[in-house]
Amino acid sequence: xxxxxxxxxxxxxxxxxxxxxxxxxxxxxxxxxxxxxxxxxxxxxxxxxxxxxxxxxxxxxxxxxxxxxxxxxxxxxxxxxxxxxxxxxxxxxxxxxxxxxxxxxxxxxxxxxxxxxxxxxxxxxxxxxxxxxxxxxxxxxxxxxxxxxxxxxxxxxxxxxxxxxxxxxxxxxxxxxxxxxxxxxxxxxxxxxxxxxxxxxxxxxxxxxxxxxxxxxxxxxxxxxxxxxxxxxxxxxxxxxxxxxxxxxxxxxxxxxxxxxxxxxxxxxxxxxxxxxxxxxxxxxxxxxxxxxxxxxxxxxxxxxxxxxxxxxxxxxxxxxxxxxxxxxxxxxxxxxxxxxxxxxxxxxxxxxxxxxxxxxxxxxxxxxxxxxxxxxxxxxxxxxxxxxxxxxxxxxxxxxxxxxxxxxxxxxxxxx
Amino acid sequence: xxxxxxxxxxxxxxxxxxxxxxxxxxxxxxxxxxxxxxxxxxxxxxxxxxxxxxxxxxxxxxxxxxxxxxxxxxxxxxxxxxxxxxxxxxxxxxxxxxxxxxxxxxxxxxxxxxxxxxxxxxxxxxxxxxxxxxxxxxxxxxxxxxxxxxxxxxxxxxxxxxxxxxxxxxxxxxxxxxxxxxxxxxxxxxxxxxxxxxxxxxxxxxxxxxxxxxxxxxxxxxxxxxxxxxxxxxxxxxxxxxxxxxxxxxxxxxxxxxxxxxxxxxxxxxxxxxxxxxxxxxxxxxxxxxxxxxxxxxxxxxxxxxxxxxxxxxxxxxxxxxxxxxxxxxxxxxxxxxxxxxxxxxxxxxxxxxxxxxxxxxxxxxxxxxxxxxxxxxxx
Numbered sequence: 001x002x003x004x005x006x007x008x009x010x011x012x013x014x015x016x017x018x019x020x021x022x023x024x025x026x027x028x029x030x031x032x033x034x035x036x037x038x039x040x041x042x043x044x045x046x047x048x049x050x051x052x053x054x055x056x057x058x059x060x061x062x063x064x065x066x067x068x069x070x071x072x073x074x075x076x077x078x079x080x081x082x083x084x085x086x087x088x089x090x091x092x093x094x095x096x097x098x099x100x101x102x103x104x105x106x107x108x109x110x111x112x113x114x115x116x117x118x119x120x121x122x123x124x125x126x127x128x129x130x131x132x133x134x135x136x137x138x139x140x141x142x143x144x145x146x147x148x149x150x151x152x153x154x155x156x157x158x159x160x161x162x163x164x165x166x167x168x169x170x171x172x173x174x175x176x177x178x179x180x181x182x183x184x185x186x187x188x189x190x191x192x193x194x195x196x197x198x199x200x201x202x203x204x205x206x207x208x209x210x211x212x213x214x215x216x217x218x219x220x221x222x223x224x225x226x227x228x229x230x231x232x233x234x235x236x237x238x239x240x241x242x243x244x245x246x247x248x249x250x251x252x253x254x255x256x257x258x259x260x261x262x263x264x265x266x267x268x269x270x271x272x273x274x275x276x277x278x279x280x281x282x283x284x285x286x287x288x289x290x291x292x293x294x295x296x297x298x299x300x301x302x303x304x305x306x307x308x309x310x311x312x313x314x315x316x317x318x319x320x321x322x323x324x325x326x327x328x329x330x331x332x333x334x335x336x337x338x339x340x341x342x343x344x345x346x347x348x349x350x351x352x353x354x355x356x357x358x359x360x361x362x363x364x365x366x367x368x369x370x371x372x373x374x375x376x377x378x379x380x381x382x383x384x385x386x387x388x389x390x391x392x393x394x395x396x397x398x399x400x401x402x403x404x405x406x407x408x409x410x411x412x413x414x415x416x417x
Numbered sequence: 418x419x420x421x422x423x424x425x426x427x428x429x430x431x432x433x434x435x436x437x438x439x440x441x442x443x444x445x446x447x448x449x450x451x452x453x454x455x456x457x458x459x460x461x462x463x464x465x466x467x468x469x470x471x472x473x474x475x476x477x478x479x480x481x482x483x484x485x486x487x488x489x490x491x492x493x494x495x496x497x498x499x500x501x502x503x504x505x506x507x508x509x510x511x512x513x514x515x516x517x518x519x520x521x522x523x524x525x526x527x528x529x530x531x532x533x534x535x536x537x538x539x540x541x542x543x544x545x546x547x548x549x550x551x552x553x554x555x556x557x558x559x560x561x562x563x564x565x566x567x568x569x570x571x572x573x574x575x576x577x578x579x580x581x582x583x584x585x586x587x588x589x590x591x592x593x594x595x596x597x598x599x600x601x602x603x604x605x606x607x608x609x610x611x612x613x614x615x616x617x618x619x620x621x622x623x624x625x626x627x628x629x630x631x632x633x634x635x636x637x638x639x640x641x642x643x644x645x646x647x648x649x650x651x652x653x654x655x656x657x658x659x660x661x662x663x664x665x666x667x668x669x670x671x672x673x674x675x676x677x678x679x680x681x682x683x684x685x686x687x688x689x690x691x692x693x694x695x696x697x698x699x700x701x702x703x704x705x706x707x708x709x710x711x712x713x714x715x716x717x718x719x720x721x722x723x724x725x726x727x728x729x730x731x732x733x734x735x736x737x738x739x740x741x742x743x744x745x746x747x748x749x750x751x752x753x754x755x756x757x758x759x760x761x762x763x764x765x766x767x768x769x770x771x772x773x774x775x776x777x778x779x780x781x782x783x784x785x786x787x788x789x790x791x792x793x794x795x796x797x
Binding site: 037038039042045046050051052053054078080081082083086090093094177179180181182184185209235236240241242243245 | 434629
């Protein structure tokens with residue numbers, strides 16, 4: 001091994017480095033000193049400017065925020081788990097984005113990412129979350145579903161209601177960075193906790209690698225099964241490694257509370273049902289989340305959360321509440337009105353096709369959900385969605401009767417907490 | 418390098434907890450990797466930070482195909498083959514017909530040692546091609562290299578190729594800078610390589626930062642072509658229509674040696690050692706890294722019951738004309754050498770030349786409804 005080492009040194013490095021080696025070369029392939037010396041040589045041969053990515057054709061939040069100066073300061077930093085900036089931004093380098101859709105272009109490998117690389121992530125967060133400043137603002141968390149008013153929609157229009165969020169287990173690396181044992185530990189922690197749920201929340205876990213063909217077909221028919229990510233936004237962020245190891249789906253027997261394990265986040269928590277009772281969907285969501293949190297506390301675990309960023313998730317776009325509350329709603333007349341987009345914008349809502357993000361709407365049925373995630377609490381966002389959907393239905397009804405509709409005033413941005 | 422192994426952190430967890438689930442896998446890595454080997458290697462890292470998990474990630478993510486035996490691992494740098502020899506030596510042995518850790522590989526790029534090869538019947542042999550790969554010493558390999566390294570490799574390659582003259586005078590087209598016209602021309606010439614979509618490559622980290630520092634160089638005559646920073650630092654290809662493999666191989670050897678000279682002058686020779694020959698990203702390409710082949714019409718022979726047997730004995734393999742994993746169209750096959758390590762470039766191209774000559778003769782016999790039983794070769 002010593003000969004391999006000296007061959008490498010002679011082949012690669014300036015003579016100056018040879019002098020600094022001294023007599024400390026020990027045989028063996030492991031050698032932290034090998035790596036440290038290599039890294040030093042690397043830094044002198046390749047200053048940050050040599051590695052700065054070519055972002056000229058890029059239009060994502062990372063490309064807008066990353067400057068050569070920021071890169072130079074952060075390139076050689078690591079989180080306590082040795083996660084690097086290059087790893088955070090790889091997905092954004094590999095996916096230039098689309099001129100109409102601004103993707104985020106960076107992911108976190110662990111909770112500390114948002115601190116160690118704050119110089120990059122803070123402007124990204126500001127850009128994505130309407131000017132939210134993690135340095136000066138606080139994010140409110142409120143999972144008291146009883147506060148929701150007018151949360152039952154007219155089922156002539158609303159076909160189904162759904163709320164989702166994500167939760168990360170503190171102390172374990174996130175999907176881009178986690179090792180197989182960490183991922184398996186996430187699965188163990190979550191599945192053990194879920195086994196403690198009772199009553200209408202009692203349910204069962206299906207490991208992706210272990211399910212029978214019959215179980216798989218049932219999950220597909222229920223629209224519960226998630227598949228190996230094919231989107232390069234996720235694969236370039238290393239989230240599909242070791243698939244399907246330690247991935248799975250849990251759902252209650254009633255099939256209205258569902259948890260994905262180790263997909264894009266440690267957990268994705270979904271409450272859903274047919275019809276327009278968003279209040280009940282949100283109640284179950286909050287109850288379920290609180291019970292799961294209690295169950296993991298009993299074993300000494302907790303969710304990643306802090307008062308600046310709320311719940312910590314893999315993608316900066318999901319910080320805060322990580323919450324997307326939405327409905328499938330029929331709006332045949334309103335959707336053809338030229339003011340539809342503006343109305344949605346002012347209500348801080350977004351439309352998607354009923355296949356989910358990036359699908360087109362079929363017919364007159366849309367997936368309408370909240371735009372915002374950070375800076376407003378869960379209750380505020382769900383209420384905003386409820387008020388907004390009620391407004392849309394009201395517009396539709398007015399248009400049915402040939403009455404006039406109005407574009408509403410824009411909903412207020414965050415309060416100061 | 419782009420990857421940081423964060424291996425020290427992973428060492429907190431036990432080898433058993435980290436060991437991959439390979440129960441559904443059928444690749445060389447899965448056949449060889451045991452918990453013992455994994456435990457022995459998981460604490461190690463090459464000087465540039467490549468670890469055993471990095472080596473095997475592509476094999477973990479791609480269980481393989483029941484009929485095709487993929488390798489399931491890649492090297493991140495030259496030292497990978499040393500530091501992880503406990504895993505890679507058995508894989509190399511498995512993949513390269515029992516090649517032992519003590520075996521020596523012979524390199525022979527003297528085209529004059531090839532006998533014949535200029536008389537393959539052009540009515541059957543439509544085109545001839547020889548390709549190989551080369552890695553540049555002093556840089557980590559495509560699964561691991563940083564943008565800075567990759568760009569330096571590109572810069573050195575452009576400089577080296579610009580010194581070529583005569584039949585080797587040519588031009589470099591960076592992937593991230595060619596005009597639409599240039600792009601269309603390269604597509605029409607079947608020269609343009611695209612961003613890898615195969616998960617065998619993407620899971621090994623080879624498509625990172627695409628298309629930064631990737632490009633294609635070819636000579637004006639369009640018979641000698643170099644890919645920069647695709648699956649290897651360099652892929653070198655010599656090709657032409659028709660059956661004159663001798664000429665293709667001559668150009669291949671001459672061009673390669675000229676390029677190597679230029680890199681050596683800049684103190685960046687190619688990665689080579691007397692045990693593994695030319696060191697490339699995938700263990701399947703060690704040795705010569707050479708695939709020499711023809712597109713040949715064998716409609717009758719290919720449906721003969723002994724076709725597979727004949728190919729095996731001749732140490733050849735068949736592919737469809739779209740390349741690896743494609744089916745043949747109209748009885749036309751891509752026939753090339755199966756071996757890479759343990760025999761020289763001349764040996765391997767000789768096998769193609771002799772084998773194809775024999776198979777064309779068999780095809781002609783079958784056209785006349787004559788038997789080929791007395792022509793079946795012995796195992797080479």
